[in-house]
Amino acid sequence: MASISSFALAIVLGPAWAEVPQATIDALGTPDSVETSIGTLEFKDGIPTAESASKVYDTLDFTRALNVYNNSFRGASALGLVKGFRSAGAEDNTHVLIFEDLLDSAGLFITGNADTVYYLATLDLTDGPMVIEQPSGGLGTINDMWFSWVIDVGFPGPDRGLGGKYLIVGPDYDGPLPENGYFVAHAKTNHALYAMRAFMENGNDPAPAVANVKENLKIYPYAPGAWGTSIAEALKGTVRLAQEPTIPEMTFIDVSGMAINTIPPSDYGFFELINENVQNEPATSYDVELAGQLAAIGIVHGKPFQPDARMKAILTDAAKVGQAVGRTLNARFADVHPDWAHSENSNWMMMLWEGGAFFETPPPLFEDGMFKPFPPTGARTLDARTAFYYAVTLDSPAMIMRLPNVGSQYLLSFLDEQDEPFDGAKTYRVTLPKDIPAAKFWSVTLYDNQTRSMLQTPQKYPRAGSQSSPSPAAEAAEDGSTTIWFSPEQPEGVARGNWVQTDPDRGWFAGFRVYSPLPAYFDKSWLPGEIELVE
Numbered sequence: 124m125a126s127i128s129s130f131a132l133a134i135v136l137g138p139a140w141a142e143v144p145q146a147t148i149d150a151l152g153t154p155d156s157v158e159t160s161i162g163t164l165e166f167k168d169g170i171p172t173a174e175s176a177s178k179v180y181d182t183l184d185f186t187r188a189l190n191v192y193n194n195s196f197r198g199a200s201a202l203g204l205v206k207g208f209r210s211a212g213a214e215d216n217t218h219v220l221i222f223e224d225l226l227d228s229a230g231l232f233i234t235g236n237a238d239t240v241y242y243l244a245t246l247d248l249t250d251g252p253m254v255i256e257q258p259s260g261g262l263g264t265i266n267d268m269w270f271s272w273v274i275d276v277g278f279p280g281p282d283r284g285l286g287g288k289y290l291i292v293g294p295d296y297d298g299p300l301p302e303n304g305y306f307v308a309h310a311k312t313n314h315a316l317y318a319m320r321a322f323m324e325n326g327n328d329p330a331p332a333v334a335n336v337k338e339n340l341k342i343y344p345y346a347p348g349a350w351g352t353s354i355a356e357a358l359k360g361t362v363r364l365a366q367e368p369t370i371p372e373m374t375f376i377d378v379s380g381m382a383i384n385t386i387p388p389s390d391y392g393f394f395e396l397i398n399e400n401v402q403n404e405p406a407t408s409y410d411v412e413l414a415g416q417l418a419a420i421g422i423v424h425g426k427p428f429q430p431d432a433r434m435k436a437i438l439t440d441a442a443k444v445g446q447a448v449g450r451t452l453n454a455r456f457a458d459v460h461p462d463w464a465h466s467e468n469s470n471w472m473m474m475l476w477e478g479g480a481f482f483e484t485p486p487p488l489f490e491d492g493m494f495k496p497f498p499p500t501g502a503r504t505l506d507a508r509t510a511f512y513y514a515v516t517l518d519s520p521a522m523i524m525r526l527p528n529v530g531s532q533y534l535l536s537f538l539d540e541q542d543e544p545f546d547g548a549k550t551y552r553v554t555l556p557k558d559i560p561a562a563k564f565w566s567v568t569l570y571d572n573q574t575r576s577m578l579q580t581p582q583k584y585p586r587a588g589s590q591s592s593p594s595p596a597a598e599a600a601e602d603g604s605t606t607i608w609f610s611p612e613q614p615e616g617v618a619r620g621n622w623v624q625t626d627p628d629r630g631w632f633a634g635f636r637v638y639s640p641l642p643a644y645f646d647k648s649w650l651p652g653e654i655e656l657v658e
Contacts, residue, residue, distance in 0.1 A: 152169055153166050153169055154166070155167070161178050161179075161181075161182050162178055164178065164179070181433075181437065183419075184419070184420060184434065184437045185437050185440065185441055187416050187419040187420050188394070188420050188437055188438050188440075188441030188442075189441045189444055189445055189448075190416045191394070191397065191413075191416050191417055191420060191422070191441075192393060192394075192441055192442055192444075192445030192446075192448075193445055193448055193449070193505070193509040194413055194416065194505075194508075194509070195269075195397050195409075195413060195416075195417070196387065196445070196449070196509070196512045196513060197269055197270035197508075197512040197518075198268060198269045198270070198397055198400045198401075198409070199387035199393055199396045199397050199400065200233065200270065200385075200386070200387055200512060200516055201266065201267075201268045201269060201270050201316060201400070201516075202268060202387075202396055202399060202400045202403075203384075203385045203386055203387045203396070204243075204316060204385045204516065205245050205268075205314065205316070206385070207230075207231075207232075207383045207384055207385030208220055208243060208244070208245055208385075209245075210383060210384070211376055211378050211381060211383050212376055213244065213245070213376055214374075215244075215245045215246065215247035215314070216244075216245075216246060216247050216253060216342055216343075216344075217342070217371060217373070217374055218244065218373075218374045218375075218376055219242055219243065219244045219336075219340065219342070219373055219374070219375050219376070220241070220242065220243045220244070220375075220376050220378045221240065221241070221242040221243075221333060221336060221337070221375050221376065221377055221378070222240060222241045222242075222377070222378060222379045223240070223329065223330075223333045223377045223379050224329065224377075224379035224380065224593070225237045225238075225239075225240065225241075225329055225379065225584070225592070225593050226241055226379070226577070227379065227380060227577065227583045227584055227593075228576070228577035228578060228579040228580070228583055228584070228585060229380050229381060229382050229579075229583075230378065230381060230382060230383045230384075230385075230576070230577075231382075231383065231384045231385060231386050231574050231576045232383075232385055232386075232516070232576055232577075233385070233386060233514065233515060233516045233574075233575045233576060234514060234515050234516070234535075234568075234570055234575055234576075234634055235576065235577060236566065236568055236586070236634075236636065237566075237568065237577070237584040237585075237586050237593055238323075238564065238566045238568075238586065238588060238590060238636065238638070239262070239320035239321060239322055239323070240320065240321040240322075240323065240329045240332045240333055240336070241318075241319070241320055242319050242320075242321065242336050242340070242375075243316070243317065243318050243319070244316075244317040244342060245314055245315070245316060245317070246265075246291055246310075246314060246315040246316075246317055246342070247313065247314055248291060248292070248293025248294075248296070248310060248312075248313055248314065248315060249293065249295075249313045249314075250344070251293070251296055251298070251344055251345060252290050252291060252292040252293065252296055252300075252344070252345040253290075253291050253342060253343070253344060253345065254288060254289070254290055254291075254305070254341070254342070254343050254344070254345050255276075255288070255289040255291065255317065255340075255341070255342050256286075256287075256288055256339065256340065256341035256342075257276055257277065257280075257282055257286050257287055257288070257289055257319075257340070258286050258321075258335050258336050258338075258339035258340050259284060259285055259286040259335065259339070260277070260278075260284055260286075260321055260322060260332065260335060261276055261277030261278070261284065261286070261319045261320070261321055261336075262277045262278050262279065262284075262319065262320045262321075262322070262521075262530065262531070263275075263276050263277055263317075263318050263319030263320055263519075264276060264279075264280075264318060264517060264518070264519040264521070265289075265291060265308065265310070265315055265316065265317050265318075266315065266316045266318070266517050266518060266519075267310045267311050267312040267314075267315050267316075267408065268312040268313075268314050268315070268316070268400055268403070268404050268408070269311075269312065269400075269404075269408065269409050270512065270516070270517060270518050271311065271518075272480060272481075272518055272519055272520065273291065273308050273309070273310045273315060274289065274291075274306065274308035275519055275520065275521050276289060276317075276319060277319065277320075278521075278529060278530065279519070279520075279521035279524075279529060279530050280306070281306045282306065286339065287305075287306060288304060288305045288306065288350075289305065289306045289307075289308065290305035290306065290307045290308070290345055290351075291308055291309075291310060291315060292307065292308070292309045292310065293309075293310055293312075293313055294309075294310065294311050294312065294313065294405050294407070294408065295313075295405070298347050299347045299348065299352070299361055299362035300347075301350065301351025301352050302351060302352060302353060302356055303351060304350055304351035305351055311405070311407070311408040311409075312403075312404040312405065312408045313403065313404055313405065314403065314404070316517065317342075318517050319336075321333070321335065321336055322563065322638075323590060323592060326564055326589065326590030326591055326592065326596070327590065327591040327592045328592060329592065336375075337373075337375050340373060341370050341373060342373065343368055343370050343371060344368060345368075346365045346366070346367060346368040347362055347363070347365060348362045348363050348364045348365035349364075349365045349366060349367045349368065350367055352364070385516075386574060386575070386576070388442075389442055389443070389445070389446040390439060390442050390443075391435060391438050391439045391442060393442045393445075394420070394422070394428075394430075394438050394442070395428070397417070397422060398422045398428040401417060401422050401423070401424050402424060402425070404424075405424070406424035406425070420434070420438065421434065446513075448509060449509060449510065449513030449514070450513070450572075452474075452506050452509055452510035452513070453474075453510050453513060453514050453535065453537055453632075454537035454538060454544070454632070456472055456474065456510065457470075457472075457542075459506070460474070460477070460506060460507075462476075462477065463476070463477065463507075465534055465647070465650070465651075466647060466650050469650070469653065470536045470537065470538045470539070470540070470542070470653060470654070471534040471535070471536045471635065471651055471653070472534065472535055472536070473523070473532075473533060473534055473535065474504075474506075474507040474510045474511055475507065475511060475522065475523040476523065477504045477507045478500070478503070478504030478507050478508075479520070479523055480518055480519060480520040480522060480523050481520075482503055482504045482505075482507055482508040482511075483499060483500055483501070483502065483503055483504065484496070484497050484498070484499050484500050485497050486520070486523050486524050486525060487524075487525070488525060489524070489525040489526050489527075489645075494526075513575070514535060514575055515533075525645045527562075527639075527640060527641055527642050527645070528562050528639045528640075528641070529639065530638075530639070530640075531636055531637065531638045531639070531640070532636070532637050532640045532644060533634060533635070533636055534634070534635040534636075534651065535632060535633070535634055535635075536632060536633045536635070536653075536654055537572075537632040539551060539653070539654050539655060539656050540653040540654065540655045540656070541656065543656070544572070544630055545609070545625075545630060545631050545632065545633075545654070546630065547611065547625040547626045547627050547628060547629045547630060547631060548611060548625075548627035548628075549610070549656060549657075550608065550609070550610035550614065550656070550657040551608070551609040551610070551654050551655060551656055551657060552606055552607065552608045552609070552654070552655060552657055553567065553606070553607050553609075553633075553651065553652050553653070553654045553655070554604055554605070554606045554652040555604060555605045555606075555607070555651050555652065556603075556604050556649060556650070556651075556652070557599070557602060557603025557604050557605075558603065558643070558649060559589070559605070559637065559649070560637060560640055560641035560642070560643040560644040560649050561589065561637035561638055561639060561640060561641065561644075562638075562639035562640070562641055563638040563639040564588060564589040564590050564638050565588055565589050565635070565636060565637045565638065566586050566587065566588030566589070566590070566635075566636050567586065567587050567588065567607050567623065567633055567634070567635050567636075568585060568586040568623075568633070568634045568636070569585040569586070569609065569623050569625065569631045569632070569633055569634075570585075570631060570632050570633070570634060571629055571630075571631060572629070572630040572631060572632060573629075573630075578625065578626060578629065578631050579626070579629075580624040580625065580626050581624065582594075582623070582624040585623050585624065586623065587607045587620060587621060587622070587623050588636075591620075594619070594620060595618070595619050595620035596620050597618075597620045597621045598618045598620055598621055605621070606621060607621055607622070607623065608621060608622045608623070608657075609622075609623050609625050609631075609633075609654070610622070610624070610625055610657075611624065611625050611626065611627050612624075633654060635651055
């Protein structure tokens with residue numbers, strides 16, 4: 124057996140007197156007393172005292188609770204929508220909420236709009252796939268209960284606005300699926316959100332769009348072996364031939380003017396809501412990292428959530444800080460994310476351009492009729508995701524793509540040109556240069572800072588835009604530009620369509636939308652003015 128010579132061993136081990144430098148040893152250890160942001164931590168030969176250990180565990184629990192608030196707000200918001208639907212009398216699968224007179228400020232919906240006809244439903248996939256017979260002319264999406272995208276519907280979807288049959292399959296279904304005839308999509312949760320918009324004809328009357336939806340929208344259980352399955356397929360013995368199901372009459376609930384709350388709380392109740400979502404949906408419906416954060420604070424699928432008094436206090440504190448994070452990332456984004464600005468030094472922003480709809484890679488370029496994707500970054504844009512779901516609901520690639528004439532684009536502004544919050548008692552204005560790049564229409568809507576829902580004033584519909592419903596269309600000046608005013612009272616000489624009312628006791632922020640955006644929006648050859656204080 125070969126042996127190592129003493130000479131070779133000396134080379135490997137070095138001189139017998141060699142030691143690791145003391146500076147290295149010191150860097151690996153900890154002194155007996157350490158000053159930190161959580162207070163003084165005491166150690167005995169590197170072992171924390173019981174008091175110091177308690178501080179560390181409190182910090183760990185707070186950190187994990189804060190991460191849960193920021194990373195799972197989307198789940199609480201999704202369940203908040205479902206609970207809001209049900210509070211209005213809507214049952215899953217059979218009832219559809221529809222805003223026949225458009226969404227107004229009575230309902231609490233995060234950054235909803237009064238420009239389009241919303242129609243909304245909850246799908247329950249527990250007992251099998253559900254069919255949606257989609258009417259023509261829609262624009263929307265289906266998301267699961269973590270706001271993960273399932274499929275686009277309508278103009279950005281595979282029906283391209285012509286309508287068609289969608290088949291939404293739940294996580295536990297392993298039965299036969301049709302050969303074709305449907306647009307098939309799979310959800311990871313037992314429930315899913317169907318959220319659609321229809322456009323007003325000529326921008327002045329929602330009634331035709333409402334009638335189209337009510338006459339043509341159908342939601343019903345899928346019948347394996349019926350439509351979409353050929354007899355030749357059945358001959359293989361993998362599916363039983365079936366008759367088409369009896370399609371039930373849809374129940375439409377007009378919720379225009381109804382006070383519905385769909386927004387998660389910002390206190391301890393937030394964690395109770397998240398726990399409810401976790402219990403309702405499969406443990407595999409969200410990623411393992413988030414599942415670990417939830418489990419670390421006691422929220423585990425199939426187990427009771429029973430925090431003690433200490434943990435409740437920590438969770439309550441984390442909710443307070445969590446909502447502060449959401450508000451800070453939106454209103455003060457430029458402190459750490461100046462690239463979210465729509466143009467240099469602008470307070471108009473959209474955080475989705477950093478990582479796209481999936482919060483990882485920017486949306487692809489669009490050149491010569493083809494999309495040109497960027498290489499994956501491999502990193503989640505966490506701040507963008509937190510900011511987005513705190514200020515916006517639902518998600519779709521169609522919300523953030525560089526494709527002209529399809530979908531819609533959004534900008535938000537929380538501060539005036541002097542970087543000050545908007546004061547509801549003061550007067551502001553924004554000037555939009557001529558040739559606003561919207562093939563269909565555009566609008567500016569005001570939202571309450573606290574609820575992130577439409578600002579409630581006697582005006583009811585806090586918006587101005589190119590459509591003449593539900594408020595008069597904005598009028599352009601002789602040079603083609605359009606100025607919109609924001610103030611408690613209508614300024615003298617300003618047309619009604621160019622004024623949005625504010626509440627002296629409420630702060631607000633603005634949302635600017637362009638529907639079917641034109642190239643000038645994407646190449647930024649057209650830019651909106653900043654909202655400025657009028658002295």
